[in-house]
Amino acid sequence: MTQKPRTCHLKGIAASAGVGIGKVWILENSKITVRPEKIDDSEVENHLAKFERAVGFLTEEYSELKNIAEADAAAIIEAQLLILNDPELHLSIHQKIEQENDSVVYAIFSSFNEYIKIIEASGSEWLNDRTIDVVSIRDQLIEAAEDKKRELDVSDGAVVFASEISPTVMVKLSQIKIEGIVMRRGGLTSHAVILCQSLGIPCIVGVEWRPLNINNGANVVLDGSSGEIVVWPDPVEVNSYRERERMHLMHVEQGMKIAVKPHKTKCGSEFSLRANVEFLEELPRIKAYGAKGVGLLRTETILFQKKEFNVEDQVEYYSSVVDASGEEAVTVRLFDAGGDKLLDEVEEDANPFLGWRGVRMLLDKSDLLRRQIEAIYRLSGLYPKRIKMLIPMISCIDEIDKVKHHCSIVREQLAESNIPFDAEMAIGIMVEVPSIALMAEMAAAKADFFSIGTNDLTQYTLAVDRGNEKISSLFEPLHPAIWKLIKMTKNGADKHGIPVSVCGEMASRPAAAACLLGMGIKDLSMTTNAILSVKSLLCNHTLDEMEQLSRRVNRAETPGEIHALFDAFQRE
């Protein structure tokens, strides 16, 4: 214990931005001790009631968590709920209390242990698999029955070191002012990380800290933007982290100022930055970052979460997004999943990106398509003039007609059943396959708007598979050819007076966004994290400057030239 503290540098994956300066607090699962204890007959009723209350309490707590959890975490919580309400377990606990006069705590403990012993003896991977943590449920139930909820003895200023953090613990931690979280496991999309981001808690994952014998209470600093951690930092380092913290807070503060600014260039020309949304957890960021509604609502998540995929569930899900968007519009994109993701399809596409996906798959699965169209139309009835529908993966003009045909059938059915809907709801298409960019003028006659998906457009135009590391340097969304296709798309749209937006990664690069504005594309949708930096650049330049930039970009021959133009523009 009196070992001389030695400075130790660690690096992990940056998961949630911000700087933390505090003391190490190691999260361990504390052990519960239970002694066999008998009760009087007169106490039996009371102990049975305690058990029911404990189950009810935890069931409620988990159910609440399930609602805010992402798909993965929700499945875990679902399994915990099944254990809590396991009929055999209940039977066993009841018997022990009623017939053997065991106390509620001991009845829970021994009933669970019978199962745990068998599972352990089976040599199954179950206990290593933390997906269902039977031991932790047992302990939580005991605590609840004892009527004392275990408080985490974390104090303000702690930097929590953990293997991973369960959704329940994360919610508890979020109520304390902790300085940061370091986890051995946990992906960037894990529930804990998403919560950290929304709460502004610095977080670093993928750090193997256990072999380092870090002590509770050790001084520690961390930077959630770079993934750096220093245990027992020297005073110079602490100061440099204080400086980083100051800078970070300044950026956040400036960002918040930018968030409330009007969407206008320096010269007063208007533009719209909207949010790309995939998970419900992202909804609070729509307002926080001042997004003008949702420019791209991905609907794949709901398909994977809800197997039945019925109209009511969809309407409810979409409504929660519209509700979080103030008075602004929401563009709902039809399922853009490959056929291989569909549960009842066994065959796999050899090349899913060039295969059966998006509208191609939807047109073959007209049931699925109709139900989604119906849900979106019903939504448009609930939120008149605010809903748009977007068709992904269009590569032939006649695919637009086919989808519209389904739309007209759905409209007739809704009208017959007297269900309100917005008959004028805009139906637009993704421009992400080069064929449609080339045919933009004709496509514009059929679509109400275009939304350019630059990631797929890049991949299809440059013949580069994004997932292939050997050629990843060729994946270049700023390639002059992409800009030419965007220009063609815009020109085609202008001929028919339909609006164009960009919802790909390109829009989230500040200088590229400025160039798009210069080309007359003023409606951009991006991941919420990018909105402030894009907006900051756009607000500080005039439309003239952006037009000049786009003219230069259009003359460029190589991606390198465009990068140079963008770098110069950002320095101005």
Added chain:
Amino acid sequence: MVIKKVKVKNEEGLHARPSSVLVKTASQFKSDFYIRMYGFKVNGKSILGVMTLAAECGSEMELLLEGPDEEEAADVIAKLFDNQFEMESS
């Protein structure tokens, strides 16, 4: 009483999520549901019971159903085994 033989086809066996799906589905039916495997018999509506089977890929088991909706329940549950509990293969 309906008895149906099934085989676990999931690569990872009757793991966390498949068990959840199984128990949740079975609980929607009125019929009693037991699973028999290697001489063990567990309540198929009890996730802890199913977990103790530690059934691996390739394990064979019998589904025993008795009650007003036994036929339908047997079909639906057997189907779950066939389509690997509607899990993504990843």
